[in-house]
Amino acid sequence: MSADTSAPATGAAPAEAAPGDPTLVGTTATRAERGGIRVPWRFIGGRAAFYLFTAWAAITINFFIPRLMKGDAVDAYMARSQGQLTPDAEKALRLMFGLDHSVPLWQQYLDYWGMLLRGDLGVSISTGMAPVGDAIAAALPWTLGLVGFATIVSFLIGTSLGAVIGWRRGGRLDVLVPVTTFLGTIPYFWLGLIFIAVFASVLGWFPAGHAYEVGVDPGWNADFIGQVVSHAALPVITIVIASLGGWVLGMRNMMLTVLDEDYITVAQAKGMPNRRVLWRYAARNAVLPQIQSFALSLGFIVGGTIVMEMVFSYPGIGLLLLSATNAKDYALMQGIFLVLVMAVLVANIIADIAYAILDPRTRQTEA
Amino acid sequence: MTTLEFRDVTKIYNLRGSGQLKALDEVSFTLSSHQTIGLVGQSGSGKSTIAKILTQLETPTRGEVLLDGAPIPRRGKGLRRYRQQLRMVFQDPFASLNPYHSIRHHVERPLRLDHVVPRDEVDAEVRRLLERVRLDPDAVMERRPHELSGGQRQRVAIARALASRPALLVADEPVSMLDVSIRLGVLNLLADLQREEGLGVLYITHDLATARHFSDEILVLNQGRVVESGPADDVILHPQDPYTRELRAASPDPEEFFRRRAAQTTGGAR
Amino acid sequence: MTIPAPHEIAQPAAGAPETAALLTAGSRPAPARTFRSQLRASLAMFGNRKSAAGLIILGVFVLLAVFAPWIAPYSPTAQHLDATLQPPSWQHLLGTTHIGEDVFSQLVYGTRGVLVVGFLATIMATVVAIVVGVTAGYLRGWRSESLSALSNVFLVLPGLPLMIIIASQFQDPPLWVIAAVLGLTGWAWGARVLRAQTMSLRNRDFVQAARANGEPLHRIILVEMLPNLMAIIASSFVGTMTAAVLGLTTLAFIGVIPVSNLNWGTILFWAQQNSAFPDYWWWYVPAGLCIALLGVALALINFGIDEYVNPRLRSAGERARALRKRGIDQNAAVTAVRTDSSPATTGSHTESTTA
Numbered sequence: 001m002s003a004d005t006s007a008p009a010t011g012a013a014p015a016e017a018a019p020g021d022p023t024l025v026g027t028t029a030t031r032a033e034r035g036g037i038r039v040p041w042r043f044i045g046g047r048a049a050f051y052l053f054t055a056w057a058a059i060t061i062n063f064f065i066p067r068l069m070k071g072d073a074v075d076a077y078m079a080r081s082q083g084q085l086t087p088d089a090e091k092a093l094r095l096m097f098g099l100d101h102s103v104p105l106w107q108q109y110l111d112y113w114g115m116l117l118r119g120d121l122g123v124s125i126s127t128g129m130a131p132v133g134d135a136i137a138a139a140l141p142w143t144l145g146l147v148g149f150a151t152i153v154s155f156l157i158g159t160s161l162g163a164v165i166g167w168r169r170g171g172r173l174d175v176l177v178p179v180t181t182f183l184g185t186i187p188y189f190w191l192g193l194i195f196i197a198v199f200a201s202v203l204g205w206f207p208a209g210h211a212y213e214v215g216v217d218p219g220w221n222a223d224f225i226g227q228v229v230s231h232a233a234l235p236v237i238t239i240v241i242a243s244l245g246g247w248v249l250g251m252r253n254m255m256l257t258v259l260d261e262d263y264i265t266v267a268q269a270k271g272m273p274n275r276r277v278l279w280r281y282a283a284r285n286a287v288l289p290q291i292q293s294f295a296l297s298l299g300f301i302v303g304g305t306i307v308m309e310m311v312f313s314y315p316g317i318g319l320l321l322l323s324a325t326n327a328k329d330y331a332l333m334q335g336i337f338l339v340l341v342m343a344v345l346v347a348n349i350i351a352d353i354a355y356a357i358l359d360p361r362t363r364q365t366e367a
Numbered sequence: 368m369t370t371l372e373f374r375d376v377t378k379i380y381n382l383r384g385s386g387q388l389k390a391l392d393e394v395s396f397t398l399s400s401h402q403t404i405g406l407v408g409q410s411g412s413g414k415s416t417i418a419k420i421l422t423q424l425e426t427p428t429r430g431e432v433l434l435d436g437a438p439i440p441r442r443g444k445g446l447r448r449y450r451q452q453l454r455m456v457f458q459d460p461f462a463s464l465n466p467y468h469s470i471r472h473h474v475e476r477p478l479r480l481d482h483v484v485p486r487d488e489v490d491a492e493v494r495r496l497l498e499r500v501r502l503d504p505d506a507v508m509e510r511r512p513h514e515l516s517g518g519q520r521q522r523v524a525i526a527r528a529l530a531s532r533p534a535l536l537v538a539d540e541p542v543s544m545l546d547v548s549i550r551l552g553v554l555n556l557l558a559d560l561q562r563e564e565g566l567g568v569l570y571i572t573h574d575l576a577t578a579r580h581f582s583d584e585i586l587v588l589n590q591g592r593v594v595e596s597g598p599a600d601d602v603i604l605h606p607q608d609p610y611t612r613e614l615r616a617a618s619p620d621p622e623e624f625f626r627r628r629a630a631q632t633t634g635g636a637r
Numbered sequence: 638m639t640i641p642a643p644h645e646i647a648q649p650a651a652g653a654p655e656t657a658a659l660l661t662a663g664s665r666p667a668p669a670r671t672f673r674s675q676l677r678a679s680l681a682m683f684g685n686r687k688s689a690a691g692l693i694i695l696g697v698f699v700l701l702a703v704f705a706p707w708i709a710p711y712s713p714t715a716q717h718l719d720a721t722l723q724p725p726s727w728q729h730l731l732g733t734t735h736i737g738e739d740v741f742s743q744l745v746y747g748t749r750g751v752l753v754v755g756f757l758a759t760i761m762a763t764v765v766a767i768v769v770g771v772t773a774g775y776l777r778g779w780r781s782e783s784l785s786a787l788s789n790v791f792l793v794l795p796g797l798p799l800m801i802i803i804a805s806q807f808q809d810p811p812l813w814v815i816a817a818v819l820g821l822t823g824w825a826w827g828a829r830v831l832r833a834q835t836m837s838l839r840n841r842d843f844v845q846a847a848r849a850n851g852e853p854l855h856r857i858i859l860v861e862m863l864p865n866l867m868a869i870i871a872s873s874f875v876g877t878m879t880a881a882v883l884g885l886t887t888l889a890f891i892g893v894i895p896v897s898n899l900n901w902g903t904i905l906f907w908a909q910q911n912s913a914f915p916d917y918w919w920w921y922v923p924a925g926l927c928i929a930l931l932g933v934a935l936a937l938i939n940f941g942i943d944e945y946v947n948p949r950l951r952s953a954g955e956r957a958r959a960l961r962k963r964g965i966d967q968n969a970a971v972t973a974v975r976t977d978s979s980p981a982t983t984g985s986h987t988e989s990t991t992a
Contacts, residue, residue, distance in 0.1 A: 042383070054790045061794075065802060170961065185932025187883055189890055190905065190925030197915030253943075296792055296826075303797030307887055321798065325805050325893060333805070337798045344795055422849045450851045463842035467864040477850050527846070 047352050051345050058341040062334050063112050067098040077330055080125065089123045093331060096122050121338070122331035126324055132335035135320060140339065142211055143316030146232060147305040150239035157240065158247020159290055163283040165248065166255025177249060184245025188304040192238045192311040199234060206234040209313035235312045239304065250293060254286035288359050295351035298344045369435060369452060369534035369567065371398045371421075376430035378416050378591075390416040392591040393430065400534050403561055403568040405582030405599065407575060407614070413591040414571045418539045421569070422455050451481050454528035458540040460520035464512040470497075470523050471508045477530035496526040500556060518549040522556065529560065535567040542577070554581055575618050579603045587611045688941025694934035702748040709742035713899060725919050732919035735911045743904050744923055750900030751882055751931070754816050758881040761820035763874050766827030771858060771866070773828070774835025781832075788828040796822035800884065804893045815894060819881045827873035834869050838862050872942045879935045886928055901927050 094100050095111050121132035165173045200208035212227040259282055267277045309318030317336055324332040378391040391413045398404055408414050419425040431438055440446045457463035464473055474493045478484060484492045494504040500522040512520055521541060528536060542550040554577060561568050572578050578585055585602040587595040595608040606612045701708060717737030725732045731740035773784035803818050838844060847861050888894045889902025896903050901924040908921040
C-alpha cells in the first residue's frame with residue numbers, strides 16, 4: 001500500500017521520523033495523530049466499489065435468467081406479440097431473451113449492456129407495446145412516496161418506542177415488545193386485507209384501494225392531494241404497524257447494551273437530567289447499528305411494499321409487477337427488477353452517508 | 368541440548384494508507400535448554416510480536432530464526448518437529464482454552480497429534496501431566512474451562528504445552544491475568560518444571576520483579592529494540608541503559624523505601 | 638528471593654488457598670460426561686420458558702402436518718356443493734369455501750406444504766450460509782472479502798422480485814425447486830452473521846493454540862470452532878425459517894407458485910380470487926392467523942436463544958424489577974444509600990439533578 005503523500009508534510013510527525021520518511025519506529029502506541037476531519041476516502045471508495053459490483057451482479061443475473069430457464073414461456077411470449085412489434089423492438093426483445101443462438105454469448109452480453117446504457121429496457125406487451133421505461137416511470141413515484149413515507153414513520157416511531165422501553169427496563173412498557181413482535185410476524189398482505197375488510201368495507205373510514213378516485217385527472221390541486229392522502233392512509237398505517245416490531249426490538253436490545261456502558265453511569269452521576277441522558281447519550285449511540293440494519297432490511301421492505309400495493313391496488317411498481325407476472329410480460333418484469341435494485345442501492349448509499357456523518361469513528365479510522 | 372536463535376530479526380508491518388510500523392528492530396538472542404530468559408518491556412514494545420514469530424503466526428521481514436542452527440522449515444516434517452519442540456503458554460487463561468471442550472480434550476489433542484505415547488497409554492499420560500501441574504485429575508479432567516479458576520486454567524495450559532515433551536517453552540505473560548495471590552504459585556510451578564524437565568523458557572513479562580525472580584538472563588525491550596541484556600541480577604541491580612533505569616525506578620522497592628526512611632530518621636535525630 | 642522447595646508447597650500455605658484446593662482429594666470428582674448429559678448441555682439454550690413455549694407451538698404444527706389424514710375430517714379438495722360458503726358449524730369447524738371445500742381440512746393439509754417446503758428451504762439456506770460464512774470468516778485477505786461481497790450482494794438484492802421472476806419462469810416446479818428459490822434469497826443474512834462470529838473466534842487464543850499445535854484445518858473448523866457457533870447457527874436457522882414461511886405464503890398468495898402445492902398462502906389466494914372479503918371471514922382469517930402463530934413460535938424460540946447467548950438481555954429487566962421492589966429507581970440521578978434499619982426511601986424521592 002502506498003503511503004499517504006499528504007501526511008508527512010504536516011507537522012504532527014513524531015520526532016524519530018525524518019521529514020518525508022514514512023517509516024515510524026516504535027509501537028502502535030506512538031502513531032501520530034493527523035488531526036482534523038478527513039474525508040473517509042477509503043470508506044467511500046470501498047462502498048462505491050461494492051455498489052458497482054452489486055449493480056453489475058444484478059444486471060448479469062437478469063441477463064442469464066431467461067437463458068437458463070426452459071424457453072417455452074419466452075417462445076409463447078414472442079408468439080403472442082408477433083405482428084405488434086416494430087423491428088427495433090423485436091430485435092431488442094430477442095436480445096434480452098437470448099433467442100438468437102447464432103450470436104456468441106459474450107457478444108449478446110455486450111449488446112445487452114449497450115441496450116441498458118441507452119436506457120432501452122424493451123417494450124411491454126401488457127401496456128400496449130409502450131416502452132418498459134415509460135411504464136415504470138409512471139408507477140415509480142407512487143411507490144417511492146408510499147414506501148418512503150411509511151418506512152420513515154415506522155423507523156421514527158419504532159426507534160423512539162424502543163429507546164423508551166429500553167430505558168424503563170423491567171417496567172410495564174416491556175409488554176409492548178411481544179405485542180409488536182407478534183404484529184411483525186403477521187404477513188403484511190394479510191394484515192392489509194383485514195384492515196380493508198374492517199376499516200374500509202365495514203366501517204367505511206378509509207377508501208378501499210387505489211391512489212385516488214377512479215376517473216379523476218391528477219393535478220396539483222387541493223382536492224386531488226386530499227384524495228391521495230386519504231387513499232394512502234390505510235396502506236401507510238398497515239406498513240407501519242407490521243414493521244414496527246422489528247425496530248422496537250432492535251432498538252430496545254441496543255439500548256440495553258449501551259445503558260450498561262460506563263459513560264452512561266458517569267453522565268448520570270454528573271447529575272445530567274434523565275431526558276438528556278436518554279436521548280442525547282444513550283439513544284444516539286444505540287441508533288447507529290439501527291441505521292445499518294435499516295440499510296440491510298431495504299430488500300425486505302421492498303418486498304413488503306410490493307405485496308401491499310397488490311392488496312390495495314395502489315398504482316405503484318408492485319401492482320405493475322403483479323400484472324406483468326399474470327400477463328407473463330417478461331420484459332416488464334425484468335425491467336422492474338433492475339429499477340428496484342437501483343433504487344435499493346441508492347437508498348443504501350444514502351444510509352451509508354447518514355451513518356458516516358453520525359458515527360465519528362468512521363471519519364477518523366483510516367489506517 | 369536444543370538451541371533457538373533469533374538473529375537480527377526485524378519485523379515491519381505495512382499500515383493501510385499511512386506508512387509502516389517497525390515492531391522489531393534487529394533483535395537478537397539465543398535460548399537454550401536448561402535456561403530461563405526473561406523478556407521485559409512495556410505494552411507495545413514488541414514482546415507479543417516475538418511470541419507470534421516464535422509460534423509461526425508471523426514471519427520476520429528481515430533476519431532469521433534458527434533452530435539448532437538451521438532455519439525453520441515452512442511446511443512438512445521439519446515444521447512439525449519445530450512445533451513439537453517449542454510450545455507456548457498464552458496470557459489469557461480463559462481465552463486459551465476452548466469453552467466447549469473438556470480439560471481431557473485439551474491435554475489429549477497434542478498427545479494424539481504428535482503420537483507421543485501409544486494409543487492405549489494416552490489416558491494415563493493425561494493423568495500424569497495433570498498431576499505434574501499439581502491438579503487432581505479426577506476432579507478436573509471432565510470439567511470444562513469455565514468451571515475452573517484462573518490459576519487452574521493456566522495450569523491446564525501448561526500441562527497442554529508440556530504434552531508434546533518440548534525442549535523450549537515460551538510463556539507470554541503467563542500470570543498477568545491471574546490474581547496476585549496465586550501468581551507465585553504458578554511461577555514456582557514453571558520454575559520447578561523448567562528445572563526438572565531441563566526446559567529452555569522464554570518468560571515474557573512487563574513485571575521486572577517476577578522477571579528477576581524467575582530468569583537467569585534478562586533482555587529489556589524498548590520500542591522494538593533490545594536496549595539491555597545480561598544476567599538477571601546485573602540488569603536489575605546495575606542497569607546501564609536509561610530506559611532500564613526508568614523501569615526499575617518505576618517499580619516500588621520496599622527495601623529501598625525503608626532504607627531511606629531509616630536514613631532520614633537517623634539524620635533527623637542527629 | 639528463594640524458591641520454595643516442592644514439599645513446602647504441598648502443605649496448604651496460609652497465603653495460598655488455591656494450592657490447598659488443588660491437592661485435597663476431598664473434592665468431588667466431576668460427573669461422568671455421558672452422551673445424555675452432553676446433549677442436555679447443548680440443548681440448554683432451549684431451556685427457558687420462551688423457547689419452551691415456542692417449541693410447543695411448533696410441535697403442535699408438526700403434529701398437524703404429520704397426522705393430517707387422521708385429523709382432518711375431509712379431503713381438502715372435496716367439494717360439498719350443497720353447503721357452499723357456510724359459516725363455522727359442527728360439521729365444518731371453520732366453514733366452507735365457495736365450492737363447499739372444508740376450510741379446516743384445507744388448513745390442516747396446508748400445514749404440510751408450509752412445513753415441508755419451509756424446512757427444506759431453511760436447511761438449504763443454512764448449509765450454504767455455514768459453508769460460505771465460516772469459510773469467509775476463517776480465511777483472510779481477498780478470499781474472505783470476495784465471499785463477503787457475494788453474501789452482501791444477495792443481502793442487498795430485493796428478494797421478493799427476484800423470486801417472482803425466477804418462479805414465474807416455471808410452469809409446474811417440483812417442491813425442491815420452490816425450496817431452492819426460497820433458500821437462494823435467504824442464505825445471505827446467516828452467512829454474514831456467521832462470518833463476523835467466525836472472525837472473532839479465529840482470533841481467540843484457543844484457536845491460535847490449536848494452530849500452533851499443528852491441528853489440521855478441517856479439525857480446527859469442525860471440532861474447535863463449530864461447536865462454539867452452535868447458538869448462532871440455531872438462531873440463524875430459526876430466523877431463516879420465518880423468512881422462508883413468509884416468502885412461501887406470499888408467493889402463493891400472489892399466484893406465482895402453482896396451486897398444486899397446497900399451503901396457507903394458497904388458501905388466501907383462492908379467498909382473494911373468489912371475493913371472500915370482507916364477508917366470509919372464516920375463509921381468510923384462520924390462514925393468516927396460522928402464519929402469524931407459526932411466526933410467533935419461531936420468534937419465541939429465537940428470543941430464548943438470544944437470552945441464552947446474551948445474558949445481559951435476560952437479567953436487565955430482572956435487576957431493575959428487583960431494585961424497584963426495594964424502592965430504588967435504577968435511573969435516579971442520586972444514588973440511594975441503604976442502611977439496614979430503614980427502607981431506602983431517602984434516595985428515591987430526590988430526583989434532583991444538582992451536579
